[in-house]
Amino acid sequence: MHYFNQAAGGLMPDRVLQAVTDYMQREQALGSYVAAQQAQPQLQQLYAQLAALLHCQPADIALTTGNTHGWCAVVGALPLQAGDRVLVTPGEWGGNYAMLLQLQARTGCVVETMPCTADGHIDLEALEAGLDARVQLIALTWVPANGSTVYDAQALGQLCARHGIPYIIDAAQALGHIPVDVQALQCDVLTAPGRKWLCGPRGTGLVYLKPGFAARLQPMTVDHVSCPITPTGPVLRQDARMLEQSESSVALKLGLLAALDTAQAEGWAQRFAAIAERARQLRSALADVPGLRLHSLAAAPADCGIVPFTLQGHTPAQVQQALLQCHIQVAASGMGFTPLDMQARDLSAVVRASVSAHTTDADIQALVQALQALSAAPAR
Secondary structure, eight states: OOOOBBTTOOOOHHHHHHHHHHHHHHHEEEEEEEEHHHHHHHHHHHOOOOHHTTSSSSGGEESSHHHHHHHHHHHHTTTTTOOOEEEEEHHHHHHHHHHHHHHHHOOOOOOOOOBEEEESOOHHHHHHHHHTTTEEEEEEEEEEEEOOOOOOHHHHHHHHHTTTTEEEEETTTBBBBBBBOOHHHOOOEEEEEESSSSSSOOOOOOEOOOTTGGGGOOOOOOOOSSSSSEETOOOOOGGGGGGSOOOOHHHHHHHHHHHHHHHHHHHHHHHHHHHHHHHHHHHHHHTTTTTEEOOTTTOOOTTOEEEEEETTTOOHHHHHHHHTTTEEOOEEEETSSSSHHHHHTTTSEEEEHHHOTTHHHHHHHHHHHHHHHHHHSOOO
């Protein structure tokens, strides 16, 4: 299989599958609680590795079952009230946007789109001019799921820090794809799944909470892990672990640790550089396909690992299915992925090809040749 669907889920290394299998066999032999106790040193390594990758402390990390779990847990715990303004970019992930609209209906907060330039940059000057005391959250999907651009998350973080505005970054398509430093980003919250560019198992994810930010949250769901019972009653934790619960898969967490071990052995800098180089190569090669149109905004860097396009005479779903017949996997990114951006650009769907550090010249050649053949075929 020529795999161009990293943005949906990375292919797990063998050692990830082995780690999950080994733990499940241990759980089968010992029972879930004893097995989990024995795995505690490895789980502490997982927190430490994620903290090192994000440039924070292990106590700033909560483990989740995926990006939506973590993002919604944090945003749903914010004390938003009627009239509060929540600002998003046009590239906001559709699931996040749906959650915000639910909060708008429930609390009376107002969801607004930040001003952006025609080429896709956030218009920071116009944004700052429009800020007021009612802005209670700025939410950024750093790399939109349809690959339209890569926002300047650091510049936005500087603006939020100047004005004391809570700032949450959805790094689902960023972590493991490009370097992430939460200190430089000055974000209060950052979320990501383990299954995409980290190449961990589905059902894993993380939340970073800036120290002290937990005190601003009112979680909707707690248990004896996030809110330990003391002689004087339940006491909500005041670090990132306030978002965790006791029922979770230790096996999948150990799989994520194995994925991080693999990446660290290869070298994160080398992985980032390989993704960037393959992305540039793919964009250049796609220029040889008749009728193919790239749909990145002008501000999008050429080395972004997500490459969106359409092929004249064929719907994205038709392209996806035709390529599968050639043992090539891409995604068909629909309106729901980035509804604000897609509607603004009058797009119903795009083909999304996403590279990994292990994408080869042969993979790119196979994709281009298949698209050239499809372009020459009569439209259905």
